[in-house]
Amino acid sequence: MVAWAASSALLAGTRITLPLVATLSEIARQAGVSVSVVSRVLTGDPTLRTRDETRHRVLQVAKDLNYTANYAGRALRLARSKALALITPGVSSPLFDDLLSGATDAAEEEDYTLLIGRSDRITQGSDTLRRLAGEGRVDGFVLQRSDDVSDQALESLVANDARFVLVTSRTPGRRGSVILDDVSGAKLATEHLIGLGHTRIALVGGLPSSDLGRRREHGYALALHEAGLRRRENLVRRLGYSPEMATAAIESLVGAVPRPTGVVVANVNGAIGALTALRRLGVDVPGDMSVVAYHDEWVADHTWPPLTTVKMPYYEVGAQAVRSLVAQLRGSRAEDIVVHDPPPKLVLRSSTAPPPSGQSA
Amino acid sequence: MVAWAASSALLAGTRITLPLVATLSEIARQAGVSVSVVSRVLTGDPTLRTRDETRHRVLQVAKDLNYTANYAGRALRLARSKALALITPGVSSPLFDDLLSGATDAAEEEDYTLLIGRSDRITQGSDTLRRLAGEGRVDGFVLQRSDDVSDQALESLVANDARFVLVTSRTPGRRGSVILDDVSGAKLATEHLIGLGHTRIALVGGLPSSDLGRRREHGYALALHEAGLRRRENLVRRLGYSPEMATAAIESLVGAVPRPTGVVVANVNGAIGALTALRRLGVDVPGDMSVVAYHDEWVADHTWPPLTTVKMPYYEVGAQAVRSLVAQLRGSRAEDIVVHDPPPKLVLRSSTAPPPSGQSA
DNA sequence: TTGAAAGCGCTAACAG
DNA sequence: CTGTTAGCGCTTTCAA
Helix, strand or coil, X not given: CHHHCCCHHHHCCCCCECCCCCCHHHHHHHHCCCHHHHHHHHCCCCCCCCCHHHHHHHHHHHHHCCCCCCHHHHHHHHCCCCEEEEEECCCCCHHHHHHHHXXXXXXXXXXXXXXXXXHHHHHHCCCHHHHHHHCCCCCEEEXXXXXXXXXXXXXXXXXXECCEEEECCCCCCCCCEEEECHHHHHHHHHHHHHHCCCCCEEEEECXXXXXXXXXXXXXXXXXXXXXXXXXXXXXXXXXXXXXXXXXXXXHHHHCCCCCCCEEEECCHHHHHHHHHHHHHCCCCCCCCCEEEEECCXXXXXXXXXXXXXXXXXXHHHHHHHHHHHHHHHCCCCCCEEEECCCCCEEECCCCCCCCCCCCCC | CHHHCCCHHHHCCXXXXXXXXXXXXXXXXXXXXXXXXHHHHHCCCCCCCCCHHHHHHHHHHHHHCCCCCCHHHHHHHHCCCCEEEEEECCCCCHHHHHHHHHHHHHHHHCXXXXXXXXXXXXXXXXCHHHHHHHCCCCCEEEECCCCCCCHHHHHHHHCCECCEEEECCCCCCCCCEEEECHHHHHHHHHHHHHHCCCCCEEEEECCCCCHHHHHHHHHHHHHHHXXXXXXXXXXEEECCCCHHHHHHHHHHHHCCCCCCCEEEECCHHHHHHHHHHHHHCCCCCCCCCEEEXXXXXXXXXXXXXXXXXXXXXXXXXXXXXHHHHHHHHCCCCCCEEEECCCCCEEECCCCCCCCCCCCCC
């Protein structure tokens, strides 16, 4: 508080003032010691042998002046910023909120500052990433690719650069990622429908170019296989995760013969679009068709009908990602991590039910 | 690309490599000039008189080495980071997405880097803001208060500190804010219902402690007044903006006698909760009751029925806020700005209709 | 147990 | 037209 009081006289005409900041040398002066002692006391240098008396004096003065280390000075000296950036295609999803919380908490533990950037700005505006890093503003990146960037594009960006950890998606040629257990999650969603007696189960999936979409599709196929059900290619759509894409997928799916009685949508937002499309087409949910979504978020409680979902551990993905990144920056070998804990969890609401009578296997 | 090639030999055992960065003096060496010339060429110093030939040589070398200025050095020298932080209660809303886009674009224009922070982390975790600024990581803040922090708490945090601009909300004792034209927006929403013939119109508002809630309520009252309609206190609820609060508000509103035929909800998320509550109570929307929401977002297309909303210029608020902040940092007097352009816009969907027959005025 | 000093990369005042 | 130099705040080696 004290250090933030200000010299408002300098800014006549403005009631608004600017802050004062304490420096090491100011502390040194007031404590009657040298800057190097102050530095070592404040950074807790274990090799420092000092009288308790001086140590306390330094700490006291620092506290009185409300000292915070200037990061430009420190970063310049140490050649690292102690900041990380989380780059994401879209910030505006509750899913991202979880990821962000995990990343923020882990960053705090590791004593890093976390910035957030958006990948739409980044792939467009050429080299924002390189600028951020080149400027030394951040030491590394947690990168959530958007679904429409190709593996090649991603790899050329990320290369074999230790400062990147990929999140939710990975790319064949490169280590350093943390992802969800997509196959278990999608399998759980599919098994839920199977358990209700459905046999003709459709999949509204992501783009086939994405590893993430492929894993979810694999979970779906696995569940069908283990239940001894036939996987029909004409019940699978791979258009992407947006509500609009799901709408299109549903429209074509409703015309399939025989019509599916249940559909797993590989993303909540898509499922919301699916619900809208089905309502418009006069298909009752869950009477005529059951819908289960991969991912959970609060709107699922407010759709009509409320959406049954599979909740995935996004928080942990965020946390693991920054821990993994920090480890990489320290020189550890890059890892590819799948988050299994907590496991996918079915959140039962009202969009799923047994198939219409006479339609079960 | 070249400068990012790396000395992978240093990291035996790891395929992943670290980058190399060019410095001014390296450029100077290769171009055969002094660092100061390089610096002045690259920063575009207008007072610099130099031969075109040397200028081009410098630029060429800089390009070859893929030079980006190290911000630690620059920040240390200039005593400012050229970074701004946008602090928000919740990142996971499409509304915030717009605000963020505006802020990002404006920051880019002003040549600032924009960080995002979350205010829940901040009010809890004591002095994250002060740390960010004290460390010199950012020069200023765009601060979106959460609805539950009091004016006093806010003022004590922000004091008369030129490095803050408040956004969407303001506080009596302090200049430096940019807000929406809440009264026009809420008025427009209310007028829409009036135009349809409604006379008993309820308001599901925000907390009465917030200036923002009061402005929206004022717009509502104004519309009623201008239409010569009585404003009934028993049709106003002030619980907050979450779906849960709106649900509670709706439940008590449905019991009011005479029951309102229309309701304006001062926030989309609340309106989504309201729709759910009305459905559960067996009140048909819009047959028995019309619902119009303040703010627009994509889910409004996917609720049942699709939600009529008033779209507000959030992008511009974000953009104005950073421009205003940058001006303040340059020493301009703090301003209080209301964004009038573009004006609030009614987005007609299906949650509003004339009141049930015989219920009109 | 403490201090002096160098240097991280940059800008800007001043000197040639 | 271009170079020299000081110094921003910090950490760290070396010397005392």
